[in-house]
Amino acid sequence: MKQLSQIYLLLLLVTMLNGCTTIGYYSQAISGHLSLMTSGRPVSSAIADESTPKQLRDSLVVSRQAxxxxxxxxxxxxxxxxxxxxDLDRPWVVVNLVAAPEFSLQPHRWCYPVLGCQAYRGYFSLEDAKREQALFRARGFDTFIGGVTAYSTLGWFDDPLHTGFTTLPEDRMVALMFHELAHRVVYxxxxTAFNESFATAVELEGLRLWLSAQGKPGQFQRALERLARRNQTQALVADFTDRLEALYQQQGTVPDDRLRARKANLLNHLAQAYRQLSVNWSGPGPFGPPPVTLNNANLALFRQYNQHVPAFRQLLRDNDNDFSAFYHAVRELAEQPESQRSERLTALSERFDEHL
Structure with a gap:
């Protein structure tokens, strides 16, 4: 009943919005989400079902423990x-479209009821996303479509477990569960940077405690290696995006064709630098295995994630690793003006040391 009443509320919101495109988008979002919410069966039933494959059953048992x-x-x-x-028939639950102007790293923003404005738009249908992508490309935008393993409804709905979780290795599945649950704490x-960095910090610290409780503390090193690959990539991207932004500031004084050529050259050098960086990695980096194709859209999306993870991990330490006290501190931080929030997060990040 709770789920259905919330669906009806969303449908009411849609009828209050103007424009065929807007109504079409929300209709697919609601129908896709409703299908996800009503297609499940209790985890306990799936575990008890003798026809459930052993690998899936084992994952479901672990999910209950987690x-x-x-x-x-x-x-x-x-x-x-x-x-x-x-049980989904695909490895992702939705795909996100990101679009950025040809000479800007500031992504287009879509605004939604309740959620506010975000730098991406989610689709349950890849074909729907591609149709919207084509419209942006026709306007000269750089675009990117990426599969999303899971998403959180921030506690509005009883989010289900699905194939996106259970096809992951055990530690990745548990980490993803912690990450999505963290979005229920504060939003x-x-x-986006605040929300995702906070959830990633909870994911990491939660996984560390989980693996320790399971007698597998050594496996946490794999999570730290993934984080290190993200951090190294982030430093590389920061260097090149500084150069791109300086280039884009010349728009209007430098011919577009020259800007376009210089932009392509910088992006090619970034892709090559990423390839060199990844030579000694034990696994794929944030952009996947080389060779990679980069543009303003996927760089803009990448920059919004993970940048404050050290700050939130330090804030947890400052609260003696008491998660309830930590969440209270995070909520207080969330209420501060954006400039004060950024200052505080920067100061926390500067104090963080992985090995302390």
Whole structure:
């Protein structure tokens, strides 16, 4: 009943919005989400079903353990999340479209009821995303479409477990559960970097405690290696995006064809630098295995994630690794003006040392 009443509320919001494109988008979003919400069966039933493949059953058993751990040890607001399982016919649950002007790293922003404005738009249908992508390309925008393994409804709905989770290695599945549950704690509209960095910090620290409780503390090194690859890539991207932004500031004084050639040259050099950086990595980096094709859209999206992870991990330490106290501090931080928030996060990041 809770799920259906919320769907009706969303449908009411859609009828209040103007424009065929807007109505079409929200209609696909609501129908796709409703299909996801109503296609599941209890995790307990799937575990008890003798026809359930062993690998899936083992993952579902672990998910129940991780769910209890999240509530008890990490003080996460689990509610009724992950009690049901949905078998998807694809490795992603939605795809996100990102679009950025040809000479800008500031992505186009779509605004939504309740959620505020975001630098991406999610689609349950890849074909729908490609149609919207074509419209932006016709306007000269750089675009990027990426599959999303899972998303959070911020506690509005009882998010199900699905194939996107259970096809991952055990530690990655558990980490993703912690990440999505963290979004229920705090969410700031228009601040993707804050939201995602916080959730990633909870994911990392939660995974560390989970693996320790499972007698597998050594496996946490793999998570740290993934984080190190992200951090190295972030430093590389920051260098090149500084150069791109300086180039784009010349728009209007330098002919577009010359800007276009210089932009292509910088992006090619960035792709080559990423390839060199990844030579000694034990796994794929944030952009996947080389060779990669980069543009303003995927660079803009990448820059919004993970930048404040050290700050939130330091804030947890400052609260003696007490997750309830940590969440209280994060909520207080979220209420500050954006400039003060950024200052505080920068100061926290500067204090963080992985080995302390």
């Amino acid at each position: 769910r209890k751990f999240a509530a008890r040890r990490l003080a996460l607001p689990v509610g009724e999340a992950f009690r049901e399982y949905v 700031i509209s228009d601040d």
